[in-house]
Amino acid sequence: MTFPFFMPPGVAFTNGHFTAENIITKVTHSGDLAGIFHDQTAWRAIPSETPIYQVEMLSSAQGEGELYVGTTHLNPGRVGDEFYMTRGHFHQRREQGEVYFGLRGSGLLLLQNEQGEARLEEVSPGSVHIIPGLTAHRLINTGTEVLSALAVWPSIAGHDYAALAQGFALRVVLHDGKIQAKEVQNG
Ligand SMILES: O=P(O)(O)OC[C@H]1O[C@](O)(CO)[C@@H](O)[C@@H]1O
Numbered sequence: 001m002t003f004p005f006f007m008p009p010g011v012a013f014t015n016g017h018f019t020a021e022n023i024i025t026k027v028t029h030s031g032d033l034a035g036i037f038h039d040q041t042a043w044r045a046i047p048s049e050t051p052i053y054q055v056e057m058l059s060s061a062q063g064e065g066e067l068y069v070g071t072t073h074l075n076p077g078r079v080g081d082e083f084y085m086t087r088g089h090f091h092q093r094r095e096q097g098e099v100y101f102g103l104r105g106s107g108l109l110l111l112q113n114e115q116g117e118a119r120l121e122e123v124s125p126g127s128v129h130i131i132p133g134l135t136a137h138r139l140i141n142t143g144t145e146v147l148s149a150l151a152v153w154p155s156i157a158g159h160d161y162a163a164l165a166q167g168f169a170l171r172v173v174l175h176d177g178k179i180q181a182k183e184v185q186n187g
């Protein structure tokens with residue numbers, strides 16, 4: 001399924017018209033991602049206020065059956081040989097899934113189940129991704145422009161970062177000019 005439309009950053013479609021008042025914007029900087037990237041020396045060399053990604057979401061209702069919608073804009077870049085990525089999370093309510101729609105740029109969606117089995121899906125304009133329940137997810141920008149993806153998820157899902165304190169089972173790096181997924185031995 002390919003969507004012909006592209007929602008520019010900072011403007012959202014709600015109740016049949018575009019408004020900007022009811023958007024919540026959260027920027028994640030390099031300094032917010034301690035321990036996330038493999039090469040800690042390279043990470044420390046990046047100014048902590050360097051923006052890595054920004055999430056704009058609609059301040060919709062909370063509660064059973066309610067949905068959040070948000071767009072993640074992930075900058076291009078690497079920490080050492082590892083591509084910029086989101087922190088990644090399971091949902092607090094593990095059984096809750098999520099849908100991603102690729103809007104701009106090119107990258108990967110890293111999906112990992114509770115048994116530690118990981119897989120990657122390519123994200124590009126028009127791509128659609130079903131994130132099943134019980135599955136951690138992380139967006140990775142392997143391109144040279146901003147990677148933008150719209151996400152829809154249940155407002156009761158919540159974010160469990162602690163469950164991934166050991167990190168994901170795969171890291172995506174640039175090696176000999178090629179994008180490579182490397183298995184992480186010690187998690
Ligand atoms: O919370 P993370 O792992 O930094 O991911 C960024 C955002 O991506 C989403 O999964 C979709 O926008 C949000 O729930 C999340 O806050």
Ligand SMILES: [Fe+2]
Pocket residue numbers: 089091098137153
């Ligand atoms: Fe999520």
